[in-house]
Amino acid sequence: MTEISTIVLLDPLRPHVFPLAALSLLSGPIRIDDTVPASVRDALPKSTSDAAVVVTLDAGYAEVPAQAKTGVQIIRAVPVQGDRLVEAASIMDRLWSRGGWEATQTHESLSVYLVEETYEVLDAIRSGDEIDLREELGDLLLQVLFHSRIAQAHHVFDLDDVAAALIEKLIHRSPHLRSLGVVDIAEQERAWEELKAAEKARASAMDGIATSQPPILLAAKVRARAEKAGVSDVIDEQELARLVAQCTQADAELAGALRALIDEIRARESESR
Known part of the structure; x- marks a missing residue:
């Protein structure tokens, strides 16, 4: 049995993305672990059972810690900031799909939790406890995921639409994103308010309160x-x-x-x- 020289760990969220540092290894024999999805296996060269290079999902190969200690090269996919948000959205979708308590909720039934979680975030800020704040922000994020999933079930919008609307707003109201150098905060605030007013085109100062x-x-x-x-x-x-x-x-x-x-x-x- 050929000794393992390299273990290539694919990102479970993006198993189809091969780490750049491992591309050269595709020219030689590779052993594809059973944790790799079939669609990814089909796109890779044929698996060789005694190859020195093993391709597996990150954290899906039990021998990784021990092999690393013996000098085996470990190549991981570069993590992307926001990956855990994608995972959280996936878990919310799975919970909803099970048809349990989550699937019975409405925007109205959850509104009390949204308000409560917001106040718990404020309490954490006032306490100065950063660990508590992290947890409470997670609970508040759950509300965003929940309301987005409800809207998705009714074919109104989904989480990506919520993010896209935010991105569009941030880019449109933040012209300094396209400039270089130090940001003038007063100018930034003025531009934000002017662009916001142009977007809303409100008939009364009381609109939107x-x-x-x-x-x-x-x-x-x-x-x-x-x-x-x-x-x-x-x-x-x-x-x-x-x-x-x-x-x-x-x-x-x-x-x-x-x-x-x-x-x-x-x-x-x-x-x-």
């Missing part, structure tokens, strides 16, 4: 938009300030009561252990 946000945040947004449009004189500032103060006080009282309740529940749990 997210009315589902908490009232205090909504009040600040309405005030800012009104000032920008030059119509802030229609706002009764005293009355608005009074209502905001009432809302702020009520929020603070409720938050305090809930924190006390949380502490009480934790204390009761500790007593029952």
Whole structure:
């Protein structure tokens, strides 16, 4: 049996892409492992059972760690940033296809989770815990994957359409991407707002405001938009300030009561252990 000299590890997400460093090996005999998909095997030279070069899927060949220690050359496909996003989308698709709980969800049923996950991201930011933030951003990403998969099931759009819309927006509103040198931040912000205004072509400064946000945040947004449009004189500032103060006080009282309740529940749990 010929000793293995080289192991070529194909990327499971792109098994049809052969590592550049391994192309010269195709001129000689190769042994193609059973983990390689049939469509890829058919495109490669015929497999030779005793070849010194083994082609397999990354992490699919159990002998890789041991072989590497003995000096066997390991050639891996160059990883592409965003590969795990592709994998996450694939897992979401598999979950949906199984017809379980995931397939019963709608945009409306998931909306509460979207809001909750957003606040958990904010909590992680405020805590300064980067590991916690990473996890919470993943949970928020799940919501994007979920809503995109629901839309795909209804033949409206899919995850690629969501990404394409974002890419188009970023490129159109970021002309500095096509320039060299240091970016002028003030100019960047001005260009973004001008291009955004041209895209939206809104009839009113109030168009596009997210009315589902908490009232205090909504009040600040309405005030800012009104000032920008030059119509802030229609706002009764005293009355608005009074209502905001009432809302702020009520929020603070409720938050305090809930924190006390949380502490009480934790204390009761500790007593029952």
